[in-house]
Amino acid sequence: MAILRKEHPAEFDILVVGSGIAGLFAALKASAFARVCVLSKGRLDDSNTWHAQGGIAAVLGDNDSTAQHFYDTLAAGAGLCNEAAVSVLVEEGPRYVRELSELGVPFDKVGEHFALAREGAHSKGRVLHAGGDATGRLVQETLQAQVLQSEMITVREQTLVTELLLSADTVCGVRTLSGQVLRSRAVILATGGLGQVYIHTTNPPGATGDGVALAWQAGAEITDMEFIQFHPTAFRGSLEGETFLATEALRGEGALLRNAKGERFMPAYHELAELGPRDLVSRAIMEQMKKYPGPVYLDITHREASFLRQRFPTVYRLAQQAGYDLAVDRLPVWPAAHYAMGGVLTGLYGETSLRALYACGEVACTGVHGANRLASNSLLECLVFAARSVSRIEQEGADFAMAVKSSRQLPLLKLLPERIASLRQHLRCLMFEEAGILRHRDGLAQLDEFIRQQLPLLRGRPATREVSELQNLFVTAGLIVYAAQVRQESRGAHYRLDFPQTGATPVRRSLPAVRRGDSFAPLSV
Ligand code: FAD
Ligand code: SIN
Numbered sequence: 151m152a153i154l155r156k157e158h159p160a161e162f163d164i165l166v167v168g169s170g171i172a173g174l175f176a177a178l179k180a181s182a183f184a185r186v187c188v189l190s191k192g193r194l195d196d197s198n199t200w201h202a203q204g205g206i207a208a209v210l211g212d213n214d215s216t217a218q219h220f221y222d223t224l225a226a227g228a229g230l231c232n233e234a235a236v237s238v239l240v241e242e243g244p245r246y247v248r249e250l251s252e253l254g255v256p257f258d259k260v261g262e263h264f265a266l267a268r269e270g271a272h273s274k275g276r277v278l279h280a281g282g283d284a285t286g287r288l289v290q291e292t293l294q295a296q297v298l299q300s301e302m303i304t305v306r307e308q309t310l311v312t313e314l315l316l317s318a319d320t321v322c323g324v325r326t327l328s329g330q331v332l333r334s335r336a337v338i339l340a341t342g343g344l345g346q347v348y349i350h351t352t353n354p355p356g357a358t359g360d361g362v363a364l365a366w367q368a369g370a371e372i373t374d375m376e377f378i379q380f381h382p383t384a385f386r387g388s389l390e391g392e393t394f395l396a397t398e399a400l401r402g403e404g405a406l407l408r409n410a411k412g413e414r415f416m417p418a419y420h421e422l423a424e425l426g427p428r429d430l431v432s433r434a435i436m437e438q439m440k441k442y443p444g445p446v447y448l449d450i451t452h453r454e455a456s457f458l459r460q461r462f463p464t465v466y467r468l469a470q471q472a473g474y475d476l477a478v479d480r481l482p483v484w485p486a487a488h489y490a491m492g493g494v495l496t497g498l499y500g501e502t503s504l505r506a507l508y509a510c511g512e513v514a515c516t517g518v519h520g521a522n523r524l525a526s527n528s529l530l531e532c533l534v535f536a537a538r539s540v541s542r543i544e545q546e547g548a549d550f551a552m553a554v555k556s557s558r559q560l561p562l563l564k565l566l567p568e569r570i571a572s573l574r575q576h577l578r579c580l581m582f583e584e585a586g587i588l589r590h591r592d593g594l595a596q597l598d599e600f601i602r603q604q605l606p607l608l609r610g611r612p613a614t615r616e617v618s619e620l621q622n623l624f625v626t627a628g629l630i631v632y633a634a635q636v637r638q639e640s641r642g643a644h645y646r647l648d649f650p651q652t653g654a655t656p657v658r659r660s661l662p663a664v665r666r667g668d669s670f671a672p673l674s675v
Pocket of ligand 2: 202204528
């Protein structure tokens with residue numbers, strides 16, 4: 151690739167939007183041949199990555215094989231995985247996990263070997279972890295340190311991207327909240343997840359689906375948006391919104407789920423009991439909460455306090471802060487929105503339907519997760535497809551056009567803070583009720599109407615981060631609701647009460663791509 155000299159601070163070879171594992175890894179890889187700028191809307195470490203607990207799945211143990219990892223991933227994906235992408239994931243993944251270790255991520259070990267944990271729907275223990283359950287933080291800190299040392303990488307924190315800029319069909323830069331235009335030969339979207347679309351979520355406040363909204367508004371193809379994974383065991387606090395993740399690895403170490411009567415119930419639902427697929431465990435919990443009003447509990451009181459403190463220091467501490475001692479108390483839990491399987495459609499090299507726009511990490515839909523993600527495959531996907539995106543950009547080396555054209559010429563939109571907060575809250579509650587774990591035609595239609603009513607009020611260039619995020623939440627919610635209405639079957643994480651059966655033939659991409667336009671495509675399906 152021809153390297154641009156850094157004559158103008160607003161021009162780079164590659165702009166990376168996002169500073170989680172995908173963005174930072176992509177930046178490091180690209181720094182070998184290009185001038186890179188990493189943009190992050192908050193602090194560098196304000197990411198989903200930082201919160202990851204369980205670890206990274208990869209075949210590094212003697213007793214395991216990539217074929218088994220491949221089949222476990224496909225089984226979780228409920229018939230919708232892109233097999234070529236899964237093959238790439240499981241074959242190339244171990245190499246990048248070793249690279250992380252060489253960069254300094256202190257993965258936990260047993261003797262000379264990586265300690266490998268078991269998580270839901272994995273046939274083997276193959277999840278590497280660091281600091282017990284502090285994997286995400288340690289990965290984030292290690293990659294950040296490397297990025298900050300690199301002379302080829304410029305880092306801009308507190309820089310919210312509000313628009314992708316196009317020249318004909320080629321993406322050639324971004325606009326930021328302050329109105330600054332940054333130009334580049336390629337843009338890598340690594341903006342992470344969208345859990346904040348739901349009132350109960352494991353995701354931090356910044357996970358507002360920005361990348362999906364940005365890409366959709368620029369005309370990129372978006373897919374599989376109906377598949378939202380709910381993690382079965384988020385702490386259920388007594389205060390509104392008070393939550394934290396209680397990692398699945400706890401169940402891997404023997405934690406049991408009990409209903410309000412204190413009875414264990416998972417063996418009646420799945421042969422793997424507590425370690426069954428997440429969608430099934432989440433639905434089972436919702437059913438038990440309805441049947442026996444009151445919370446469902448995660449119970450690991452049969453393990454020693456010393457073991458719990460050492461293996462799960464993060465969850466142990468968070469539980470303690472909420473007034474629970476994991477060695478003594480059962481922890482009240484319930485499902486919370488956790489991960490988006492869909493997103494910006496990409497090929498095997500992160501390429502999107504728009505020239506010079508690449509996507510990797512949670513914002514992308516490579517198809518590796520199908521209708522339901524296998525635990526701890528996300529961090530792995532971030533690494534593999536970040537590296538692949540960069541390798542494609544390097545190969546292309548093309549002279550992309552640099553003339554900037556704005557995709558939106560809109561007036562500045564100001565909203566009162568109270569209005570923003572109440573709209574955000576209302577949308578998130580409705581999404582949880584009607585487009586969450588259980589969905590039905592009627593609820594989806596009501597939600598659709600609400601979103602359509604609000605969207606025109608939200609047009610305009612955002613004046614603040616809060617307005618920008620609100621716009622992105624509405625666009626993202628609209629895409630989820632659209633996709634959920636179109637898929638008239640139950641599959642993986644998408645469960646329709648009015649269509650409880652799974653269709654005979656798994657169809658991926660059954661949705662028409664939702665494309666840029668003034669309104670959503672007709673929803674009378
Ligand atoms: P993120 O890490 O979310 O980073 C996104 C970045 O984009 C952030 O820096 C953000 O500020 C920036 N950004 C977003 N929008 C904009 C914008 N408009 N302008 C500028 N910057 C922007 N997965 C696993 O595989 N194993 C686990 O153990 C695991 N545990 C998890 C635990 C929790 C509590 C959560 C929430 C998720 C967990 N996951 C796990 C999922 C996994 O952590 C995420 O899917 C993954 O970290 C996503 O990485 P990313 O780089 O794509 O995005
Ligand atoms: C967890 O630790 O339970 C989360 C793992 C994941 O989401 O992959």
